[in-house]
Amino acid sequence: MAFDRRLLLHINWALLGLAVVLFLCGVLNLYSASGFRLEDGMSVAPYYRKQLLWGLLGMLGMVTFMVIDYRHLKTIAWPLFWITVALLVSIFFAGKTIYGARRWLDLGFMNFQPSELAKISVLVVGARILSREREKLDFLRLGYVLGVGLIPAGLVIRQPDLGSGLSILMLLGGMILFRGVTSRVFKTALVTIPCLLPLGWFFLHDYQKQRILTFLDPTKDPLGSGYHIIQSEIAIGSGRFWGKGFLEGTQSQLRFLPEKHTDFAVAVFGEEWGFVGTMILLALFCFFLYQMVVIARDARGLFGSYLAAGVFFYFFWQILINMGMVLGLMPVVGIPLPFISYGGSATLVNFCLVGLVLNVSMRRFLFK
């Protein structure tokens, strides 16, 4: 199948531009966050350079995801899904342990996290299942969809990577809400989910429980995760309206923060660019998300719509949880902010998913 040049006309340039701008904001911010200078050359490794490389690789992935007609994904949805599950299982035998969690597969040139792949697989399979039928979901169908999602999610949570595991489930949950459920299901969920939450408490690791308790009372653990929350609020707040300026963030608060280039990256941003900067960043994210809605609306065929909706939720949850944490509205969960936090696999996946959605938008007028 030759590449149809007309497709280029229909690229959603807004989405592409927003993604690149957000990514560049992130790199700029990493430059500042990791460029902390002490007179004796003590500085964090230059993450921004690595991030740039990952970004370039990501854009390559993005283009790849744009070129091939997305509808082929329908065909390979299930094989891809089972391959992912197999990888997740293999990690228990061949995985690399980093910080006490087996999440990585060593591919020689890079450490690959299959949990990132799992997000894509669940997205595609979910879109395939959900786009098949018209009716709202009743219990039977809902159970089927959730069951499919639970397999990889459970494996990821066992790694243990609660953050990624939950984000898989939340991604699927978002797609289900997008599709709509029968009012009976909705009412039941409204009653049962709050009841199930305390049960989930028993599945949490001790440190995870600790974080939730800390969130409820940050002064309880003022030198642990509570310290992070306090310090990140101080950093952001101290940016005030105009911010302290690029590279001017004293970060004195954040030098204790091991995650200032990853999970708490936006705290550095808020300190240096102030309310103006954070509002612009927030607006960029909202426009970025809105483009997904536009693409979901105009997509040709339900499969594309659900893909776009899935990608919407993929980004939405991360933004909500990460910023909620950094701004002290949520417990500390290790979820990065798309494009802003440092992260190899994550950046790659982010761009690939943007490519996927662009793909859906490009082919919205195709009749063949």
Place this chain on the structure above:
Amino acid sequence: MSHLYDTDDKHPPKSGLVLLQTLILVLFCLFAMRLWYLQIHKGDEYARKARDNQLRKEFIFAPRGVIRDRSGDLLAVNEPAYALGLVREDCKDIDATLQQVSTWTGADFEELRDLYRKRRRRVKPFEPLILIPDLTFEQLALIEINKLRWPGLEVQVRPRRKYMYGKLLAHILGYVAEANEEEMARDQELALGDYVGKLGLELMLEDQLRGIKGLRQFEVDVNGRRLEDRILKHPRAGHEVSLAIDLGLQKLVMDWLRYEAGAVVVMDADTGQLWALASSPSYDSNDFSSGLTPEQWRKLRDDPMHPMQNRPIQSAYPPGSTFKHVVAGAGLQYGAMDPRETVYCSGSTTLGRHVFRCWKKWGHGRVDLERALVESCDVYFYKLGKKLGVDRMSEFGAAAGFGRPTGINLPHEKAGIMPTRQWKRRRFGEPWQGGDNYNMAIGQGYTLVTPLQMARFYAAMINGGKLMKPVLVKDESPVVQARLPLDGEQVGLLRKTLIETVRNARGTARRLRTRGVIVGGKTGTAQVVRLTDELKAMKDEDIPYKYRDHAWMAATAEKDGRRFAIVAMVEHGLHGGSGAGPVVKAAIDYLFTGKVRKKPQHLIDRALAAQKADGTLPKGDSNGI
């Protein structure tokens, strides 16, 4: 291919699209409000917090558990020490500050800078990097006055180990020093600059003695001055430990070992508790707690008297005649002789072309087992050794605890050597010879024993044959490690001969007689070199120190149900009785009468003269007495 194109012109659910847009709106409003609250509403407050104050934390050091002797006297305590640290982030000019520190303390500027560079990467942000671990009071006063003009400098108080009797117990207590890389890697609790036990009980009981650090959080202003602090976690002191050691007795035996090289072990025969464990010469544990200078270290290492050597457990010597009770035990076990059977000692016996002499030139005449032991007749044992052979002697020796560590809770204990046929083949590639049996039987062969092993065996001869685990900690329960392979009657016989050796006018250990105490004992002499005719012709005091024989005295003492084994080993002490006897006698007197007898001047003079006789050796040590 048709499945690719879902031509169904279905539109995505409207409700879903509305949901997504609502979510975007919620997200925007939520965070916009929160950002406004943080950055605008509370912005000034946060900015001030960021500018003026910082939260910092520091450890509160926990004191190490104190160590006492059996009656509660303090042996190891903690005292405050003042360390000078540098908080890099507060320091305006590192080099100038180091220069100033160098001026105040006399420490070399270059060395300070090296230290700084080496440790810089190891300390967390805002943690003080220790420059001078131990300030004198003069330095402390000087720095406290001028500190404020040099932001970043901080004086830290931490407990330092202090040994009340540095030299007296060094080999038992060991010492503490700063943890090294390896120890820090092994133990997550340890941080740079923490003190850990390196030797002796300080090492072995580290888990009990070490406290748990506390944590304090404090705020500092822009100049690094403290505002308020809050204790987050209280420190917990380490556990106290009481030793079995009796300070008075330890002092006494160390006094008697003045200017000598040797070891003394005093063991409670029923419990294995060590009332004294002395090694001379000694070193001072305190030298290590404030860091040893390279020169001090060199001096300790190169001292020909080896003060770091823990003689009672690390030095293995030929046992000499003290071993005869082991051979006698083997004879009884295997029924190789009737104790009443006599052997004629003419002063020597022959094996092939070799002549084996008794120490008594003109012979003992007819001797049975008891007399052979009491008068230490060599010929009797040559013959008994020939009858038994190496395998049986070695077997009983092993059963008596020789040739393996005793299991005392101290590091680096030596096993000594209990030779066997296989051992000799491995070691020398030669078969076991008949003459080896002869030498072994009088404790002059390949056998090497530590004073502690000897004490344990002698204790077994008076407690009914039990080998007790040597114990240093007072409340440790007694452990019977093994039993001698003899019946009660046979053990009784061995005990009887020991007592007779002291009681009998011809006994070799008669100098130990003590009124009201049942004392037993055996002397021993361990040859250091094969005696040449030249040496034999010399008077004792003319023999060069390093060629003189080692002197053993192994004794037992019982009264009113208290039973002790006392073993002394004096290197190059010439004769068991005169060389090692006096200290054992003094210990017995102390144990049963509480009398402290000082080492008489003539013995001190003799020891000094002995060392002078060999010009190459330095003057020994007064053991801090």
